[in-house]
Amino acid sequence: MQLESMYQEIILDHYRNPHHKGLREPFASQVHHVNPTCGDEVTMRVDLDGDVISDISYESQGCSISQASASVLTDLLIGKNVEQARAVQETFLQLMQSRGEGHEFAEEHEEVLEDAVAFAGVAQYPARVKCALLSWMAWKDATAQALAVQDETDKDRVKA
Amino acid sequence: MQLESMYQEIILDHYRNPHHKGLREPFASQVHHVNPTCGDEVTMRVDLDGDVISDISYESQGCSISQASASVLTDLLIGKNVEQARAVQETFLQLMQSRGEGHEFAEEHEEVLEDAVAFAGVAQYPARVKCALLSWMAWKDATAQALAVQDETDKDRVKA
Amino acid sequence: MDISPQFLDTDRIREDFPILHRTVHGDKKLVYLDNAATSQSPKQVIDAIVEYYSLHNANVHRGIHVLAEEATALYEGGRDKVAAFINAPREEVVFTKNSSEALNLVANVLGWAGEDYGIRPGDEIVISEMEHHSNIVPWQLTAERIGAKLRWFGITDDGRLDLSNLDELVNERTKVVSLVHVSNILGTVNPIETIVKRAHEVGALVVLDASQSAPHMPLDVTRLGADFVAFTGHKMLGPTGVGVLWGRRDLLEELPPFLGGGEMIQTVTMEKSTYAGLPHKYEAGTPPIAEVVALGAAVDYLTAVGMDNVAAHEHAITEYALKRLQEVDGLRIIGPNTAEDRGAAISFTMGDIHPHDVGQVLDEHGIAVRVGHHCARPVCVRFGIPATTRASFYLYSTPAEVDALVEGLDQVKRFFGV
Amino acid sequence: MDISPQFLDTDRIREDFPILHRTVHGDKKLVYLDNAATSQSPKQVIDAIVEYYSLHNANVHRGIHVLAEEATALYEGGRDKVAAFINAPREEVVFTKNSSEALNLVANVLGWAGEDYGIRPGDEIVISEMEHHSNIVPWQLTAERIGAKLRWFGITDDGRLDLSNLDELVNERTKVVSLVHVSNILGTVNPIETIVKRAHEVGALVVLDASQSAPHMPLDVTRLGADFVAFTGHKMLGPTGVGVLWGRRDLLEELPPFLGGGEMIQTVTMEKSTYAGLPHKYEAGTPPIAEVVALGAAVDYLTAVGMDNVAAHEHAITEYALKRLQEVDGLRIIGPNTAEDRGAAISFTMGDIHPHDVGQVLDEHGIAVRVGHHCARPVCVRFGIPATTRASFYLYSTPAEVDALVEGLDQVKRFFGV
Ligand SMILES: Cc1ncc(COP(=O)(O)O)c(C=O)c1O
């Protein structure tokens, strides 16, 4: 049955028991993203320690795919430096855009994607790709903002 | 050939040698009507002597059907009283709206329509019906205006 | 179950709809319950399109050759059919591209109008919380441009229009009340008479969004008493690309034009133009010719079945569906839970299972429902839910499809382990 | 006559067009020379419509069921095809109902826009005397509403744009220049590069009405340099009910929305809405889904033939037609009388015989031409004529059809005894 290819056990697990959920302090930036076609929403906070992502916390409302995707994201990105994390994000984006070739792509990039390989099946459902990407887009945005804040602070420090 | 049913000899004659053409004085009212779909135009003057239509003069630009129709109109209506003229106008309008039944209708109303029976064939061409009706609509409008002017003048006379 | 006499002969009707015979996800029979989003077209409508392009296609109104005459007769014939369908004179029937354009047209020309009808700074526009976005955003835009105030009716807990503050809400400052006739998300049929009465009492115009009523019940614009009525072809067995605005003749005559261009003019000079008579004044450019011809065929189809029969069929289906759905554990109807004054769109939530997940599992079983906020996000906010799952029925829907939906929902629960 | 190598294989092409095989007035072969009004559709386009409604019809973007996914993919696939056809990124391709709506859209949003692009009282809008009414009236309406000034290029005696006062006409007060690419009445191809250069020099935007160019020549919006380009589906083998507005991304992003409603929003609250990204921001309500799918099929057809080949074919036909027509006694070409920088629409007068009468007799012989002012009344005024007869050609037109036209004109003269 095709459904199982989208709703892998890993996804359902993350959906039922989401990791790192809830909004936490401290944080360098906070964003709110919405999926206009279905109304899914996520509020996401990112905290940095130098260029290391020290925390990602979130509140979200949405389907199993978007919930599980946020949970997997935190597992994958917390503790990585920004460059590594962006590489993961980029790979996940490619996975979501791979359409029919999701499973091959996921297999190839299993080392980078870890639990996120479970989303390979979602790539075949264009309407659900946006669900899976919602938190990843929010993370990208939040991280860019956090870096911008850091830049400002650094400049201030240099000036002072 | 169908064409001949539209372009009766009578129509072509009136087109080549239009009657009562040119703008004349005196006149009680003047109107300008346009056929927006094709750009045909007519300027028409009506003069009244009591309730008798003493003159109809016009300048016009348009196809053979609209030109001939104006010419036939003047032949038919000049000298009639307003009530009679309106009956002719009404009959001509019905002829134009008779679609497939133009010839039967024309035959029935030959006494009223006189030369205008020649337009029976035009009724089968919806796009040309407007051409045939242009001057008749202008006449109706001009006559209504001429009567209104007369009314005003009468009132003034009564008042004076 | 026993078949009530009010049901239509769906076996025969369904034969006319090619798409209802396709299968999805391999060999699953399609159970199409997304009719509030768009309806399917019978072969009579599809054939009308094919015939138009294969035999009669030409631009309308301006030509004297055979094709132009035929195309014009077909196009204006479509207008006659639609006019008869809503009991209006043909001059009052304006073709737009969809309901949304029709509603925007009214919102714009009322913004531009002179003394009598024009919306002025400080004037009030009244809508409701259950409007489709297409009847919210145009008024927000107009209100913002002009500095008018947008106000709205609330919704009661059982999904009805809250009329408790009618007399305060619709007052002497109100210029226009724009209201949905039947809600696409709640299914509610609104009490138009009451609204029209109050609005006209205070001299306000009434715009009716009939997108979800024109397809499903007899609609007599003359009796309704509203000033404008908007609906859309693709929800009434017709094609995409065509909508209808009906407006009272005196209003359409007095109000300024909307879009400018070919067809809508009387005379153009570089300095100034005058505008064509009704209905052409509001139809700029080449109209949706084939679409109007096809909409005419759709109207013929509906008329042949009989709009009373369509309404009765849908009422019966809705009654049955509401009963069956309320037997499903954890299911909550969003909207009236009886079939009285109710259309055939039924929204619901399923415990904690997100509508996306509900819809996905149903789809896997061939059941097409819509999930999300259905372009009526304020309703979801009002009920404190992110989205709903919506099943919506039409003249070809069957009780067996309701059963399939209920069975599908069981599968959903099983799948997510609830 | 001998067939020049640049002619297309019209025998093969015509097989694809069902309507070209019908007869009129009994057994007269249809000679369709009214392509500037609307073009005919090949069976590939008609089949795309049938297939859409018979197998895939659903509302787009918001659904997760199979039909919704298929319909969305088909609709957005149509956008990809159109984008490739004009060498634009897909986000810059907005679907409207026709060219007229596209032009009105631009005229309205520039009227509503803020600082950077907004038209203000006293600003100047420049069009030309050879515009179609659809590129005159929208600007008149905007100019009047705002108190801006409408100015225009004249036409030379041989039907070219009069550029002698370009630098005075397009000046620092000019906010926008909106110009027809190829005139639908004169056939003139305008020197866009020159206009764009001057307009951008003074900071004015350029809107191009490409209704008569997109169907007939390769159109690369990136190279053209204009800021907006409008065209319409029904003139390029596609269906009625769909038009295209291409716009520069930064402009479309910055300018306010046009129509409000479903599809064009990001989030709606009763108080305030935010708008969707491009291109959806400008597509309110259910889009012309089947029409876009069919337009995609039309674009595929044109691309398979090759737009260079279409242009070469039409150039050859135009050359031949101009030569043959000028042999007709009393015939006067209104517009350029050579095929250089010229499209395949040829207007003419025939001595004192009114175009209506010319057209009627031609129709009797199966020859469909257009007569009237062709929605470009100022051109007729400019040339002191009431109307013209216009023959317009397309990729399926043949030299034999030109010959039929010329023979038909002889019949016209005979009939009216000239
Ligand atoms: C040059 C030109 N501009 C605009 C239009 C308007 O196109 P539409 O009627 O499809 O809006 C036309 C065709 O009628 C045209 O030829």
Ligand SMILES: Cc1ncc(COP(=O)(O)O)c(C=O)c1O
């Ligand atoms: C109640 C209501 N109003 C307006 C609309 C908008 O119709 P369209 O998308 O055809 O413009 C819809 C359908 O989407 C609707 O259900």
